[in-house]
Amino acid sequence: MDILLQFFINALMLGAIYALAAVAYTLVYGILEMINFAFGELFMFGAFLVVSFMLPQVSLFGVMVPMPGLPFLLAAPLAIFIVAGMGYLIERCAYRPLRFAPRLAPLITAIAVSVALQNLAQSVWGAQELAYPSFFLLEAKPIQIGGAYISMVEIAVIVTAAVVMTALHFYVKKTRMGRAMRAAAQDVEAAALMGIPVNRVIAMAFIIGSGLAALAGIFYGAVYLFAHPHMGFMPGLKAMVAAVLGGIGNIRGAMLGGIVLGFAETFGAAYLPNGSAYRDAIAFGILILLLLFRPQGLLGTRLPNRLADRGAMAFKGSASAIDAGLARLSAFFAGRDLVRYASWGILAVVAVSVFFIFPSPYWARVFVFVLIYALLASGLNIVVGFAGLLDLGFVAFWAVGSYFTSILFVEVLAKGYGVDVSSVWWLFYVNLLLGGGLAALFGMMLGYPTLRLRGDYLAIMTLGFGEIIRLVATNWVDLTRGPMGIRGIPVPSLFGYKLGSPVQLYLLGLVLLALAVFLIALMVRSYLGRAWVAIREDEAAAEAMGINTARYKLYAYSAGGFFGGVTGVFFAHSQQYISPLSFTLFENILILMLIVLGGMGTLAGPIIGAAIWVVFLEVARDMPFIQQHPELRFMALGVLLVVLMIFRPQGLLGQKRQPLMMS
Amino acid sequence: MPDQATALPLDDKVLLDVKGVGRRFGGLVALANLDVAIRPGEALGLIGPNGAGKTTFFNIIAGAIPVSSGSIHLDGEQISGLSPDRIAGKGIARTFQNIRLFDEMSVLENVLIGRHRFFRASLFGLIFRTKKAHAEENLSKEVARQVLERVGLADKMAQPARSLSYGDQRRLEIARALALEPKLLLLDEPMAGMNPTEKADLSRLIVELNRSGMTILLIEHDMKAVMGISKRVIVLHHGEIIADGSPDAVRADRTVIDAYLGRRG
Numbered sequence A: 001m002d003i004l005l006q007f008f009i010n011a012l013m014l015g016a017i018y019a020l021a022a023v024a025y026t027l028v029y030g031i032l033e034m035i036n037f038a039f040g041e042l043f044m045f046g047a048f049l050v051v052s053f054m055l056p057q058v059s060l061f062g063v064m065v066p067m068p069g070l071p072f073l074l075a076a077p078l079a080i081f082i083v084a085g086m087g088y089l090i091e092r093c094a095y096r097p098l099r100f101a102p103r104l105a106p107l108i109t110a111i112a113v114s115v116a117l118q119n120l121a122q123s124v125w126g127a128q129e130l131a132y133p134s135f136f137l138l139e140a141k142p143i144q145i146g147g148a149y150i151s152m153v154e155i156a157v158i159v160t161a162a163v164v165m166t167a168l169h170f171y172v173k174k175t176r177m178g179r180a181m182r183a184a185a186q187d188v189e190a191a192a193l194m195g196i197p198v199n200r201v202i203a204m205a206f207i208i209g210s211g212l213a214a215l216a217g218i219f220y221g222a223v224y225l226f227a228h229p230h231m232g233f234m235p236g237l238k239a240m241v242a243a244v245l246g247g248i249g250n251i252r253g254a255m256l257g258g259i260v261l262g263f264a265e266t267f268g269a270a271y272l273p274n275g276s277a278y279r280d281a282i283a284f285g286i287l288i289l290l291l292l293f294r295p296q297g298l299l300g301t302r303l304p305n306r307l308a309d310r311g312a313m314a315f316k317g318s319a320s321a322i323d324a325g326l327a328r329l330s331a332f333f334a335g336r337d338l339v340r341y342a343s344w345g346i347l348a349v350v351a352v353s354v355f356f357i358f359p360s361p362y363w364a365r366v367f368v369f370v371l372i373y374a375l376l377a378s379g380l381n382i383v384v385g386f387a388g389l390l391d392l393g394f395v396a397f398w399a400v401g402s403y404f405t406s407i408l409f410v411e412v413l414a415k416g417y418g419v420d421v422s423s424v425w426w427l428f429y430v431n432l433l434l435g436g437g438l439a440a441l442f443g444m445m446l447g448y449p450t451l452r453l454r455g456d457y458l459a460i461m462t463l464g465f466g467e468i469i470r471l472v473a474t475n476w477v478d479l480t481r482g483p484m485g486i487r488g489i490p491v492p493s494l495f496g497y498k499l500g501s502p503v504q505l506y507l508l509g510l511v512l513l514a515l516a517v518f519l520i521a522l523m524v525r526s527y528l529g530r531a532w533v534a535i536r537e538d539e540a541a542a543e544a545m546g547i548n549t550a551r552y553k554l555y556a557y558s559a560g561g562f563f564g565g566v567t568g569v570f571f572a573h574s575q576q577y578i579s580p581l582s583f584t585l586f587e588n589i590l591i592l593m594l595i596v597l598g599g600m601g602t603l604a605g606p607i608i609g610a611a612i613w614v615v616f617l618e619v620a621r622d623m624p625f626i627q628q629h630p631e632l633r634f635m636a637l638g639v640l641l642v643v644l645m646i647f648r649p650q651g652l653l654g655q656k657r658q659p660l661m662m663s
Numbered sequence B: 001m002p003d004q005a006t007a008l009p010l011d012d013k014v015l016l017d018v019k020g021v022g023r024r025f026g027g028l029v030a031l032a033n034l035d036v037a038i039r040p041g042e043a044l045g046l047i048g049p050n051g052a053g054k055t056t057f058f059n060i061i062a063g064a065i066p067v068s069s070g071s072i073h074l075d076g077e078q079i080s081g082l083s084p085d086r087i088a089g090k091g092i093a094r095t096f097q098n099i100r101l102f103d104e105m106s107v108l109e110n111v112l113i114g115r116h117r118f119f120r121a122s123l124f125g126l127i128f129r130t131k132k133a134h135a136e137e138n139l140s141k142e143v144a145r146q147v148l149e150r151v152g153l154a155d156k157m158a159q160p161a162r163s164l165s166y167g168d169q170r171r172l173e174i175a176r177a178l179a180l181e182p183k184l185l186l187l188d189e190p191m192a193g194m195n196p197t198e199k200a201d202l203s204r205l206i207v208e209l210n211r212s213g214m215t216i217l218l219i220e221h222d223m224k225a226v227m228g229i230s231k232r233v234i235v236l237h238h239g240e241i242i243a244d245g246s247p248d249a250v251r252a253d254r255t256v257i258d259a260y261l262g263r264r265g
């Protein structure tokens, strides 16, 4: 009984924190129909700021800076105020210019903002945990109820959350601004026509939402006694799940969703078999079931994505002089195959010549990574760039390929049957196909439940799948060796001749990449590719023209999955070691960003994006300031992407359209 | 020439048979119990004031929104309840009132999407570029070129659809629908926003298509154009058919005049 009561209190406290952040997601989604991924990071900033203000001195960018040492009751409002201002700025600078852009643009931007903020925090405060200083709530004695203890912090969290939620409820119901918010949530365009200052309403939603996220972060930090650059990531995702659970856009739903999730997680971890290991998977499991059976959520009435008739990624050009010039130039070259073949030829020559000028095996290894990222990005590009489906679970396919071949070689053949793996060198090549095929199958399976979903919902559903696969890889120790990973994966070899040196691996990878691009080109330049792009451009029109959109989306998932799986097999054998740490959501986001960087929906874009990024990553390592703060590189990428989405959504190189016909 | 559509005996074959079709949006009755029989080779005009339910009727036929009641048969086969792509596959093509092209695809590629239902090549065929795969691609390209020729866009084939003028975009939508080789063509206000010359050209094209045997259902606000194209006109008002007959009869019908006047007065 006591333990039950204790769980109850913990669940309520956790639920209250989720609920606060979930309301942030729901407020913004209600009006803009966009998931502001950055709330997770604003949550983290809340915690960092409050800790910084309370301490006498803090190390910022590695320099000790004296701090005011404010009491908690002053530091917290100040932190919330600052984070709310950040939220306002983000909306103003990053999202507002994209308000009428195709629907993938704000989503990708939100992800990029999130990456930039997280890495900014890591540069400023460092990668270690910053401990919460003691303050009166922490010093107070816990209260005993029955056999359970409830600390003052927990009481403060629950009471404050209740008060804030009630206040928000009345704010939305009773004030002018609140009513305007509700009107805008009903229908932004109609609200604008009726004279509601939509821009101010949206700014207000971001300010309030960011403040709530900061408050949630402050509490979360106070409960677990730390602040860390990654602390907002999981709670942010879970708050998003809570918002969807309650019925996105519905404020009371978000509160309910948060509480329900708090209980499901606390009790699930306690009572489900192996529950504590899969604690984080519970939220994603709920999410997937929910989207399958009741996508409108517990209290919601609204089905996902009214705006589905906006194309996913059309680049309605800003008509600048430069664009006009470029358009004329590309019109001149359009259809001239010679130019296209020449540019591929140049790319190939560069790729091969790099091999001769490798100054060291170190650089050869760097270029193996260029190839691995290029392969992954090319696969994901089928799903995101061509079919217009935002997939945040793509790394799962990579993981499937990697684990498949590693388990087969190391666990089954070598350890299980004592086979000398060098005698079955050919199996690597077979596995490239089998691993790809298995991942393609996974693609179908994971894709199927998402068929009815579009845009943001699709993104979070695939994200849920990806996280679940990673958690399985981490926790199913008997199969995957868990966090320790699998060692001793044999390098690829050919008739007993080992291809283990970086340069040999580079050449092998180059062959794979060339094959992959060739295959993708063959698919894209046919009715298959046309169907994908048609779905991306206008799903309803594609259906009206006889395209079975569900089927072609599945094809896209499995084609993408195939290349993810192939890459996984190559990755495992070239690194000789895999662990769940490689297959994170962050990695997925990175791959996505590389595609956008180079140019979505083109064949060369993903390769160029990968090359630029991986090489930059290495070159920048030696730059003076970046040497101390390597995360700044990722922050720069995030900022660059936001700028790209606004000014040049077709990517750095802005290639011409990809032809979609057989030549 | 099958230009005597209305004179055909009533027991003649029916291409599209709409029986008791109704559709509500919440409390609003957008279509109330419609019965319409479209005979093969007909060019049927569908008119009515704004909000009468014309586009909804198209959406229902094309399967974009489900019926609330009633059924629709094409050539004796039930199509209500099928998904839009299945219905398109059975030979019903449509255009949209608010143009919906694939902006980033070229004009030719847009039209090729209309050919989608004719493609059979397997993944194997595509990857190895078999003769069959090439042949069907080339055939479709040829058809697409002819269709573009017909609507007067042959010289703009390589341009992205978004770069076309408004009138050209409307024509491209028609071309895309024609590429599907439909039994029934649904045109939703194809002349909206066109200038008089463009309208005249398009009228001529529609009449030609109809002469060559295509069944056409045309929504159009421009009365003169509708009357010139159609031998039979249906008037929809508040989701109900208030008149069905020859253009002259419809024009003289009291309820029709009231419906329009009531709207405007």
Ligand SMILES: Nc1ncnc2c1ncn2[C@@H]1O[C@H](COP(=O)(O)OP(=O)(O)OP(=O)(O)O)[C@@H](O)[C@H]1O
Pocket: B025, B028, B030, B048, B049, B050, B051, B052, B053, B054, B055, B056, B057, B097
């Ligand atoms: N998806 C929908 N949800 C709710 N109401 C709808 C929907 N589609 C149409 N309606 C309503 O049904 C009625 C009929 O609309 P419809 O678009 O069919 O009219 P219309 O005859 O095509 O008009 P117009 O000449 O303006 O194009 C209108 O009142 C419209 O608001």
Ligand SMILES: [Mg+2]
Pocket: B054, B055, B056, B097
């Ligand atoms: Mg209409």
